[in-house]
Amino acid sequence: MTGMDDPYKTLGVSKTATADEIRKAYRKLAKELHPDSNPGNAAAEERFKHVSQAFKLLSDPDKRAEYDAAARAGFHPGMGGAAGGKPFNFRQSRQAGRGGFEDIFSDIFTDFGAQGGARRQQQAPRKGADMRQSLTVDFMEAAHGGKHRVSLAGGRTLDVAVPSGASDGQVLRLRGQGEPSASGGQPGDALIEIRVAEHKYFSRAGDDVRLELPISVKEAALGAKVRAPTIDGPVDVRVPPGSSTGTLLRLRGKGFAGAKGKRGDQLIRLMVALPPSDEALKAFLETWSPPDGYDPRKGLRS
Template identity: 40%
Template sequence: MSSKDWIEKDFYAVLGVDKSASSDEIKKAYRKLARESHPDHNPGDPRAEERFKAASEAYNVLSDPARRREYDEMRSLFGSGAFRRGARTGQGGAPFDVSDLFGQAAGGAGAGDRRFGGGNFSDLFSSIFSGGAGGGTGRAAGPTRGRDVEAEVALDFTDAVRGVTLPLSLRAPGVCDTCGGDGAKPGTQPRPCQVCHGAGVTTRNQGAFAFSEPCRNCQGVGTVVDEKCPECRGTGGVTKTRTLNVRFPAGVADGQRIRLTGRGEPGERGGSPGDLFVHVKVRPDDLFGRTGDDLTLTVPITFPEAVLGTDLRVPTLDGAVTLRVPPGTPSGRVLRARGKGVARRDGPAGDLLVTLDVVVPATVSDTAREALQAFDEQTPSAAREHLDVRVRRNG
């Protein structure tokens, strides 16, 4: 990415965040845009693909604290317009451009020429910010790490608890299979650039300083393709679908992000590939819930079972377990089945928490009504005694 891109592109506006946004806010905004504009969700929509690329480019800069700081500094430097063409000298003179000044100092370049010693003025700052001063190669010519890729996978509740391996199909840039990534037509090879001699950069001396910039002849690659690959048109990369087998560990939770190192987009010029981040969404189960490593289950019991007690057989994810309901159990009591929750590879399994719900029938037979009335007469209750005292006191 050139310094011109940094100056002209408002990455904060691309992501829809304020300049003072935190790292978490930037990440959240990027994820939302990436999901909405991902090519898999918008097949055949070039505008969505452009939005996806723009969001990825903005996040690639703003997610790195060092690069974000450089970006903010450069935008601040040029924000006032002091170095732009058209800024006046203050005495009503002709438009002044700092690049014109350098062009004149280099000799042979007129005031209207924006080149500095044969290089664009923005390349001066590109060299400074990329370590190009002193004859260094700079970022543009060296290996570039591939971008990170994000995907979302929905898991069944049972698979999330037990762990599962699933195939994941991704549609993302990859190396062209026809040319092997070198961009040349099969049967031909790229040739070393005659301008930079394969280095990818050219260095220009200006007095006591030396400035490097990407070679304009080969675009910083170091090689030139005379006959381009018909598949990728000389770029060396194509958008294609690839399938990965992703292992989701036992106990993976809803909203968790799994990182697969080196499974993102391939790097450029020998750079390492980016990473793949898989966001997990867990579908709810019709019986079980989850709280951390514990599974939860609500079980209805009858009034006689609550009063007299019973042995209750309840399901688990891999079978069943018997729990003792003691006599006089109120509705809402929680019974615990130890070790029947979420299994962990690095620790003990969670528990199954069973909440008892005493069911009151809406209608009863005459015989049942008589039995309940007899039960009520034989079991006087002081459950509301504290309320009755207040009622009598208030008259």
């Protein structure tokens, strides 16, 4: 006869114990008997299982009521007999239409081994481990998307679809493409981390693309229409007269695709560039004087 013949005795509580008393008793015993606290102690591990099953039964009001009713009727689940000594078999009783007590207790006593007339509950098979891999794409591929072949551990290859607007550090999850499960469960996932290579003249700020665009002194002073690169190809932009280094131009909708499909902008920062050697410009500037009162550094004075 085992402790599970009477779950109340297993937990050391009375048959009139409250739910709180049952919970406190279980916590105390579970802490004492847990396998982590008793490594290699088979007896403690077995008792821990019985305590857990007793709590599972008594913590469920419906199952506890059914158990109490069965006990009052003289049936003793797990003992193999009735109060009068007459053998009672759940399966035979169910087949004969005498009752449904097997339904009551079948999900309570499944964590025990084959010994003692109970079955060990099968744990759900664990999912396989995830596999991690990085994928480096160039700036334009991140902007427009594309397909890449990735080699995983073990020599397996995968075709990865990089979405348009992909960002540095973004992780793509390919479900079911990871390690197989050792217990027959679902395979893990492949996690592909995107790395975006730097571009020689474009940079990114959120969904916006930034560009420093060199212009000549004449274009800055008089204004001009100049050619500027974008991630969609070159376009003409208008440089306003009197532009200085640092002047910003905005090309709307010429940036990266955002999460909701709306594209960012391209921000162009004008950079006045002088030729390495221009004698005519030097001669002109030697005779040129700024307007009276003009001071380019006025804003730096406090």
